[in-house]
Amino acid sequence: MKHFHMLLAVLTLIIFVCQALPIWMGKTAKRSAMITGASHLIYTLLMLTGLWLFWQLYQVAGxxxxxxxxxxxxxxxxxxxxxxxxxxxxxxSQAKAGMMIAAVGYVGILYLAMAKPLLG
Known part of the structure; x- marks a missing residue:
């Protein structure tokens, strides 16, 4: 399950880059039905696998x-x-700012996934 979750995370980042690059370059990103549907499916599966892995981790380590x-x-x-x-x-300009906020969020996720710091 962990490998599938990691695959979904990589696919999420690829879709994000495909959506963000046109906006950062000042163009209008085309929202095809295939990309929209794929992103919905990938986000859903990413959340489900992440929650499953969180539940397994909670059982062992709290x-x-x-x-x-x-x-x-x-x-x-x-x-x-x-x-x-x-x-x-x-x-x-707000679209560019939104994509920067999303990029910072994804960088934070990657940091937390690798470092697993004690936050509490």
Whole structure:
């Protein structure tokens, strides 16, 4: 399950980069139905596998605050991406800011996944 979760995380980052690059370059990102559907499926599977792995970790080691922080950062990154994609034509500067917020969220997730610091 861990390897599948990691694969989904890589796919999430690839989809994010494909959506963010046009916005950062000042172009309007095309929102194809295939990319939208794939991102919904990947986000859902990523959340389900992450919650499953969190449950397994909780059974062995109790509450791990870094895992909860990863979940919060994922919600922030996904919501910032959605907001940026919806407002890219009307407010390009806010779309760029939203994608930067999402990028910071994803970097934070990667840091927490590798370091697993004691936060509590």
């Amino acid at each position: 509450v791990q605050h870094w895992a909860i922080a990863k979940l919060v950062l994922l919600v922030v990154a996904v919501s910032a991406t959605i907001k940026a994609l919806r407002n890219q034509a009307v407010q390009p």
